[in-house]
Amino acid sequence: DAKTTQPPSMDCAEGRAANLPCNHSTISGNEYVYWYRQIHSQGPQYIIHGLKNNETNEMASLIITEDRKSSTLILPHATLRDTAVYYCIVRVAWESGSARQLTFGSGTQLTVLP
Amino acid sequence: GAGVSQSPSNKVTEKGKDVELRCDPISGHTALYWYRQSLGQGLEFLIYFQGNSAPDKSGLPSDRFSAERTGGSVSTLTIQRTQQEDSAVYLCASSLGQIYGNQPQHFGDGTRLSIL
Numbered sequence: 596d597a598k599t600t601q602p603p604s605m606d607c608a609e610g611r612a613a614n615l616p617c618n619h620s621t622i623s624g625n626e627y628v629y630w631y632r633q634i635h636s637q638g639p640q641y642i643i644h645g646l647k648n649n650e651t652n653e654m655a656s657l658i659i660t661e662d663r664k665s666s667t668l669i670l671p672h673a674t675l676r677d678t679a680v681y682y683c684i685v686r687v688a689w690e691s692g693s694a695r696q697l698t699f700g701s702g703t704q705l706t707v708l709p
Numbered sequence: 710g711a712g713v714s715q716s717p718s719n720k721v722t723e724k725g726k727d728v729e730l731r732c733d734p735i736s737g738h739t740a741l742y743w744y745r746q747s748l749g750q751g752l753e754f755l756i757y758f759q760g761n762s763a764p765d766k767s768g769l770p771s772d773r774f775s776a777e778r779t780g781g782s783v784s785t786l787t788i789q790r791t792q793q794e795d796s797a798v799y800l801c802a803s804s805l806g807q808i809y810g811n812q813p814q815h816f817g818d819g820t821r822l823s824i825l
Binding site: 639 | 742744754768813818
């Protein structure tokens with residue numbers, strides 16, 4: 596899987612949009628961009644994923660650049676409960692062998708401030 | 710809807726004892742994964758089940774670890790003769806499985822295992 600780089604930490608004011616960047620310059624054509632988060636003492640939580648088009652669900656929006664070398668996760672109205680470590684990963688579409696495993700990097704610690 | 714359920718949420722046991730950890734995946738999910746996460750560390754893959762296929766056990770750290778999945782649903786991870794280095798959070802995840810492609814894994818909140 597392609598490597599990703601994320602800033603180690605970010606702050607965001609409660610009620611404002613949180614924009615979390617991720618670089619994945621070596622992504623290949625069959626790899627999707629996934630975002631997960633992990634709140635302290637909880638298991639990882641799936642947020643959203645996409646291939647090349649922008650995606651939106653009830654939790655967040657995912658903006659992928661045209662060259663697919665970077666993406667941004669947007670939490671439109673951050674709350675205190677969104678404080679967590681956010682992980683950006685890229686994975687092939689079809690799970691086989693080692694691709695089945697999820698591997699998280701260091702992620703971004705997002706702190707939502709009151 | 711119901712997510713992945715794991716039990717117990719916490720387990721404290723003495724070194725040398727056997728432990729069993731349980732995972733109830735999301736209904737209809739054919740793929741099931743076990744990971745462990747040590748304090749401040751990333752995910753360590755342990756084992757993967759997909760339908761009726763032979764499990765991928767490539768991540769199990771020793772023969773003290775085993776897992777089974779009965780009836781394609783509930784899974785049990787067993788650790789025999791526990792050691793202090795087995796202390797970690799054991800996470801279970803499930804997904805719709807390989808045939809659907811690009812399916813996200815959904816995690817339970819894990820079992821926090823402490824070996825005294």
